[in-house]
Amino acid sequence: KVNASKVEYLKNIQKNYQDYFPTIRKLMTSEKLLGPVIHEVYGPVGELISTEARYLQAIDIALGAKSQNIVVASVKVASDCINLLKKERLGRATFLPLDNLKYSSIDERTRDMIKNIPGVEGIASDLVKTDAAYGSAIESLLGRIIVASDFASGQDVQKKMASKFTVVTLEGEIFYPGGAIVGGQSKDNRQSPLSKKIEIQNLEKEMDEQKKALDAVKNQDLMSQRTLSQMVDQLKKLENQYNLCKQALWQKNKTIEDLTGKQRESTQSISVQKQKLQALNQKLERLNKELAEIETAYNQAREVAKVQESDDYAQEIRQKLDDLRLKISESQMIITQTKGEIAGFDQQIVLMQEQLTHQAARKKALAEEMAGYQNDSMKLLQLQEKLGADHDRLSKMIAAHRDTNKKSAELQKTNAQRLETLQEEIKNDNHQLIIDNDIKNTISTQLNSLQLQMNHWEENIYKSYEINYLMAEDAYRQLEAENKLDALDLSEEHQRTLREKIGALGNVNLNAIEEYEEIITRHDFMKSQMDDLKAGKSELLDIINTLYDAMTEQFKANFIKLQENFTRIFSILFEGGRAYLEFTDPSGVLEGGIELVAQPPGKRLRHISLLSGGEKSMVAIALLFSFLEINPSPFCVIDEVDAALDDHNIYRYITYLKKVAEHNQFITITHRRTTLEVCDNLYGVSMSKDGVSQLVSVRLTDYA
Template sequence: IRVQLDLLEREAEKNNRDRNHGEAILLQTVARRKYLEKMDQEYASFSNTVKTILQSRETWRQHVMGPVGELIQVPSEYAAAIEVALGGSLSYVVTDTSESAGQIIRWLQSHRAGRTTFYPLDAIRGKIRDEEESRAASEKGICGIAEDLVSCSTEYRPLCSYLLGRVLVAETLEDALAAARRFRYRYRFVTLDGQVVNAGGSMTGGSLRKKENTFFGRKQEIQNLLEEEKRLQSAAEKLGEKDSRSRENLKKLTEKLSVCRREGQDCRMKRASLQGQYEGAERALAAKQDQYRRIREEEDELVKRRDRFQHLAETAEQSIRDMVQEGVSLDGQSFQIWDERCRSADQEVVELKIRLTREESQMDFCQTAAREAEETETAQTQLIKTLEERMKEAGTESERVQTRMAEMKAQFVREEEKWNSLSLKEQAIRGESDQFLSERQKVEKDWRQMQDASAARQKQIADREGRITAFKDQIARELERLNEWHMDEHEAESCRMEGSISEIQSYLSDTEGKIADLGSVNPNGEEEYQEVLKRRDFYQTQIEDLMQARKGLEAVIREIDATMDQQFRTAFQAVDQEFRRIVQIMFQGGQGKLILTDEKDVLQGGVEIFLQLPGKRQQPLTLLSGGERALAVIALLIAFLACRPAPFCFVDEIDAALDDANVERLSRMIAEYKKKTQFIVISHRKKTMEAADTLQGVTMGEKGVSSLITVRVEDYIKEA
C-alpha cells in the first residue's frame, strides 16, 4: 500500500506539472492564434480600398468573390514562391462580371475611397500552355508550373491560369538561372525562397518578411496553431482522466486500509476468546488431576486394607485348621467350647469375606473411576494441547496482525503526514495558481493591449501606405497634367523667370501674344498651380513622416534580429557540443559537427551536418548510408533534448534502419535521458521493447474492434 501511495503521490505531482505546463502552452497558442485571426479578419495584408470593399454592406457586395489570396489554397512549401509570384495581384478583387466591377469602381469614385484592380471572371481567360513550357516544367530543379501547384474551385481555375500560367517554380536560384538560360529567358521563374528571374533576364531578390507578416504564412500558421490547440486540449482531457483515476485509486487504498483495521480488531477479539477457553481448560485439568490423585490415594488405602483382610482370613483359617486338629483329642465340654470358637471363627471369616468382597467392589469402583479419570485427563491433556496449538496459532496470527497493524499505523501516520504535506502543497499551489491566474490575466490584458496597439500600428501603417498610394496617384495625375503641357518637373522649374521687371514684362507681353495666338486659356491655371504646389509640399511632409516611422520600425527590427542572432548562436554552440559528445557514444568513436552555411547571417542561412566515422573520411549527412543517417539524426534529436529537455518526446520507428547493436545503444541512450523526458516510441524491434518500462499494443480480437493492451514490465519482473 505504501508503494502504491508513493506512486500515486508522484503521479499526482507529475499530473500537476504537466497540467500547468500544458495550460501555459495552450494559453500562448490560443493568444497567438487569436492575434493572427484578428489580423486576418481585419484584412491586415490589404490596402484600405480593398478593406472598404470587403467590409461594405452595399448591394454590389454579393457580386464580390473576394481577394485573389482568399480564393486559392497553397501548400506550405510553396507559400513564399506563390506569394512572390502573385505580388500585388494577391490583394486584387475578384468579381463575377465586368458590370459588377464597373459598379464598384463608380462607387469608389463617388465616395473617394481610393482605387484598386478587379478581375471579372466573365472576362478573364486562362493562358494556353505550349510544349516548350511543359518541357521547362520537367527540367531538373524545377518543381512545376505555379498554376499546377495551387488548388482552387473550378470557377477560379481560369484566373489561376491567367495569373500563374507563365510562372515556373524552381528549388534554388541556380536551378532557376540554368533553366532560364536554357529557354532564352522566355518565362518567369520563382524560387522556393522567393527569388525571381523575370522574363527577359531581369532578377529580383533579397530577404523576405517574416511568415506572420505574409498572407499565406499567416494562413498556414493559423492552421498549425488550430491543430496544436486540438492536440493540447486532447492532452489536457487525458490528464484530467488520469487525475480522476488517481483519485479513485486513492479512495480504494483508503477503503483497503479500513478493511485491514477491521481484520485486526477481529483477530484481537478471537485471541481474547481463545485465551479464555485456554484458562478454563487449565482450571478443569487441575480439578481432574486433583480428583485423580484422591482416587489413587483411596485405591492404595483399599489395597492395603484388602491385603490386611486377606492376611486376617488366612490367619483365621490357619487357626481353624489348628483348632480342628486339636479338637480331635478334646472332650465334650472342650468340644463345645471349641465348637463355639469355630462358629465364632467361621462367623468372623464370613464377615471378613463380606468386608473383603465389599472392599474389592469398592476397589474395582475406584479402579474404574481411576481409569475414567485417566481417560478424562488424557482428553483434557489433548484438549490443552489443541488449545495450546490454537493459542500458538492465534498468537502468531495476533503477532502478525499486530505487526501489520503497527506497520499500517506507521504507514497511516506517514500517509497522514504526506497528506498534510500534500494539503499544504496544494494550498501553496492554489495560492501560486491564483497568483498565476492573476498574472495571466494581467499578461492577457497586456497582450490584448499590445495586440490592440499592434493592430492600431498596422492600421496606421496601412493607412499611411494608402495615403502614400493616394499621394503617388495624385502626383502621377499632376505629372500627367504637366505631360499634357509637354513639360516635366524640371522643365516646369526651369521656366521660372529671373531679371528686371521691365524684362519680365516684356517677356510676359511676348508670351501673352503667343498665348493669344494659341487661343483661349484656363483663367484659373495659376491658382490651380499654386494649389498643386501646396499639395505637393503637404505630401512631401507626409512622406517624410512616413520615412521617419519606417526608420523607427527598421531600428526595432534590427534590434530583434540582433537578439535572435545572439540567442541562436548560443543555442547552436550548446547543441553542437552535445552533438559531438553523443556522436562519439552512438558510433563508438568518430566525430560529428554542425556547421553554419552563412556565418554572417545565421538567421537566413542554414545548418549542415558532417560526420567522420571510425576509419572513414569526413562526409556530409546526404552521403551517409540509411542507418548512419538515422543514427546521426537521433544524435541530433538527443542533443536538442540535452540542451533543452522537453516533457515528452514522440518518435515513430526511428530504429527501423538500425541493426541490433545500434538499437541497444539507442535504448541505453534513451534510458539515460528518460529521467528528464518521457519517450513514446513506436517500434517493431524487440531490443527497443526490452528497454521500455511500459508496452502498449493494439490487437483485434474481434473483427472491426480494436483493443488497447498496456503492460508494465516492472510488474511482471516483480511477479517473476
C-alpha cells in the first residue's frame, strides 16, 4: 500500500511535469491554449527516453539541461509554441523540430574502433530506449557522446579518440573535446525524470513480487486450514469410534460383574441349603433313633402290659406313642419338603453351572474382544497423539502466519498512517510556509512601520527633551548599571505629575489620525508596488535563467567550432604544430575566461604569453581568421598585423589571406612590400612640404 501510494505520487509528478522548468510545465499543461497543436508537441526529452539504472547518472549528466528540450513534429509547431510563450509571457524554451534537425553521427568505422576500447559502455544514444519517431532528436543530443565505465577508462578513450568526442563516465565525470574535465558531486539531490521512471518501474516490480508472495502465503494458509479441517474431522470420527468402543467395553464389564455377583449369591445359597440339609439329616437320624428307642420301649411296654394290664400306664404309653408318631410324621414331612428343596437347589445348581460355563465362555470372548478394543484404543490414542501433534504444529504455523499477516497488516497500516501523516505534515508545512511568508511580510511591514514610528518617536524625544535614542539608551543602561531602576518612582502621583509637566510643554498633535491614515494608504500602495516588483523580479529571473542556459549552449557550440577552426588554421599558418583553446572555468563558461595554448613546430606546448612577437602575431592572425569563418563580415580592416613577421611568415600569411579573400573583402594597412604585391588596389597617403596630405591610388588589376 505504501509502494502504491509512492507510485501514484511519482506518476502524479510526471503527469504534472513538476520536475521541469516552469515554462515547460506551463506549456505542456496548456492544452486549451495550444488547441490541436498539443498532439504534435511530443514532450520534453526526459519524458521520451528510458534507460537502465546502471547508465542513469551518465545519461543525466550527458543531457544536463537538454533534458528540458521539447520535441515537436515540425518547425511550424515550434513557431506556434513560441508565439504562445510570447503572448502569455510564459518564458522561453528550446524546441527540437523533427523535420529540421541537422546533426552528424559517428561513422561505422569509428563505432567499431570505440567498441574495441576497454572500459567503453557504448554510445549514449544506443544506451537509451525511445520511440523510433523520436530517434533523430535523441541522436542529435547523444549521438556523439561516449559512455565509459570510470575515470581512467574515460581518460583512455579521450586519448585514443584524440579528444574528438565528449566522454561521460558512469560516475558522472565529463571529458570535453577541448580537454576540460568536469566532475564532483552536486549539492542538489533532486531526482531527475529518468530516475523517477526507474524508481516507478522498481516499485511496480516490487509490488508485483509482494503480491505474488502474499498470494502464495494466502494459498499456503488456505491449504493449511483445509488440511487442519480434514485432520479435525478425522480426529472427531476416531474419538466417536473410541467412545463407542469404550461404552461397549463398559457394558461388557458391567455384565460380567452382574454374572459374577449372581454366581457368588448362588454359591452362597447352595452352601446354606447344604447346611440345612445336613442339619435335617442329623435331625432325622436323631428322630429315627428316638423312634427306634420308643418302639423298643413300646414293645417292652407291651410285653410288660401283657403282664401288667394297667390301663393308666397303657394309656400313658399310647399317648406317648401318638406324640412320637405325630413328631415322626412331621419330621418326615419336613424331610420330604427339604428333599424337594434340595432337589430344586440341585436343579438350580445345574442351571447355574451351565450359565456359569456360558458366562465364562462369554467372559473369555469379551476379554478377547476387550483386548482387541484396547489395542484399537491404543492405536487410536497414538493416532490421536499424532493428530494432536500435527494439530499443534499446524496451529503454530497458522498462528505464525496469522502473526506475520497481522504484523504485515499492522506495518502496512502503520506505513499508510505514516504516509498519510507525512502527506498531511507536508500539506501543513506548505500551508504553514505560506502563513509564515505572510507573517514574515506582515512582520516586515510592521517592522518598517515600527521603524518609522521609532524614528518619529526619536524626533519627538529630540524635540521634547533635546536628546536622541542613543542618549536615552545610554541613560537607561547607566541607571541599570547603577542599580537605580528599582528606585525609580513609578507611582500614579509621580506619573500624574509627569503628565502635567508634559502637558505644560505643549499641545497634543491633533493631526495624528490623519497622518496615520495617510501613512497606511501610502504603505498599502507601496506594498502593492512591492508585490508587483517581486512578481516582475521572479519573471525576470526565469527569463535570465533561460537566456543564461541558451547563451551557454550557444557559446559552447560556437566555441567548439572556433576551437576546431583555430586548430586547423594554426596548423596551416605554422605548417604544423598544435594549438587549442580551453575554458578557465568549465562550470561557468560565461563568467570564466579562455586560455590559448600553442605549440609551434619543434617547440614545447606553452602559453601564448611565452611566445615570441612574431609567433604571437601569427596566433592572433589564426584566431582572427577562425572568427571570420564562424561569423563572416562584409569587409575587414587589418592594421599592420605583419609588422613583426619575417618574410617566410609573411608568405604563409598572405597565401592564406588570398584564399580567404575569395569570400571576404579586406582593407589592409601595411608597410611590407610582400603584402602589397597581393593587393588588388593600392592607396597611398603622402604629405607634401606645405603639410597637406595627398592620396595616390593604383589599381593593380589594370596592369595584370
